[in-house]
Amino acid sequence: MILQPLVHPVLIAVLAAALLFVVASGMRRAQGVGSRLLWVGRIVLVLACIAMLLRPGIPGVPGRIAASGLDVLVVVDTTASIVAEDWDGDRPRLDGVRDDVDAIVEAYPGARFALVTFDAEAQLRMPFSHDTTALGSAMEILAPEVTDRSRGSSIGVAHALVAQTLRSAAETGEGQARLVFYLGDGEQTSGGEPESFAESAPFVDGGLVLGYGTAEGGRMKRTSGTLGDDADAGYISYEGADALSVIDDEALGAIASDLGVAYQRRDAASAPDLPAAPRTTVDHATTASARIVGDLTWIPAIAFVAVLLLELGRATLRVVQLRRLAAPASAAVPPEPVPDPGPASGGRGEAAREGRGA
Known part of the structure; x- marks a missing residue:
């Protein structure tokens, strides 16, 4: 539940x-x-x-939703730098990533979503599905790689998996258009040049590369991979001081150019400038089976x-x-006597007659 x-x-x-x-x-x-x-x-x-x-609700209940014919692939950086604390002050960048993924889901109702994450290697966390609750759950539990196992990563390591996922979606013909959203900081920590995403470009109809971080950089907390053990784990250090992760706008811009989409540096003060869905996906909306949340x-x-x-x-x-108790009480009170004006008026009349007789 x-x-x-x-x-x-x-x-x-x-x-x-x-x-x-x-x-x-x-x-x-x-x-x-x-x-x-x-x-x-x-x-x-x-x-x-x-x-x-x-x-409360039960996830994964069979149902039917309006399907727009749009496939949206979300690619998220899960290297250690994604928790660098320079989002909205000293919050981890992953908070901003989660907020923006929520905005992407809301912007394309009826679309199918897939999630790819990458650190030292890429993983397909969720294949294309209309079940947006599954995507939300995956993002909620998403955590960076374990610090002690980190051996450097390439910002282009997901290029082959992204191309394969998009190609498969195009071949099935279920989605009329495909959008790709890449969310990361562009920091290349492995040797060599980052791989190109140009192979995916023929299958991409739009999307956006979203960059997280600052030029000043942010400290990164150590992660152990055990829930609840990272609060006091301290920060990653380098040469006796806290290591800082800095955004690389140039590297992220190169990924955007490979995919044929725009690049936007993100900050907490603004919303992502998401592209409109291609008209063909909206004009031919149908219904499709999906796993939804059963509301309880x-x-x-x-x-x-x-x-x-x-x-x-x-x-x-x-x-x-109370009304029944009040009714007898009011009836038992006797009415006040009304004075009889007869004798008084009569006395005054008699006196008047005596006066006239005198």
Whole structure:
């Protein structure tokens, strides 16, 4: 199961803590079984609300989506330099890469996506698929190569795998057009010249090379490949000082020229300038089988509505009971006596007659 929060998880955590504190306090003060059961229902109400905000789902559920006839190949650098801390201040570059891959997915709805990563060698992490949740999951767990195993890398090491992946897609004929997005810093750490991506150019209808890093460079944390062990691992050093990774715009520009696409240096203050999808892929959109996320929000929603209806029913019953108790009390109060003006007016009339007689 995966979670797709509607708002930031920190905000959900704060809201959950506050609401659970309120209902737990009420339950502690409650007297009697009935009153405690009432507060148990309110705890269920709060938990159901939190669950709906978290949007639980099951990935890989069979379904059908609108298919645009577009193939998008994402190529991501996973060398040690991709975690250099010069993105948006001192954040790792990989944070920016993840954000931009999300933007690419949103920009081309209905497309098939594939993911290739490279460090010392290239890997096809995900073949072309409409399952964007799989791509999101792959990017979420993506980590750079283990520092102690690093032996230098070439920014063009993925050239053969990229060409093979694009050629296969073209031969199947499933995609009418193909876009390629290369995301890296252009730092060549192996001997020799980087390999050319020119072999892929005939299969590329557009795309973009996105560069990450700064001219000042950023420090790189050591990575062990074990989850949770890298927080205090320290930084990669070189000749007694922290090693710095610097972006190479010229090398990235050469890759863009090989592929026949544009180059853009990235920063956190702007969004990637993604090209529009070729018109042929949009005009001939169809439906296709795909693995999608099965939304489970309806389960806590049923619990939320059920408890809410019970609360509303109880409140309505209390109002009716209070009105019934108030009705006899108001009827039992006798009306105030009204003074009789007869004798007074009569007395004044008699006195008036006596005066006239005198």
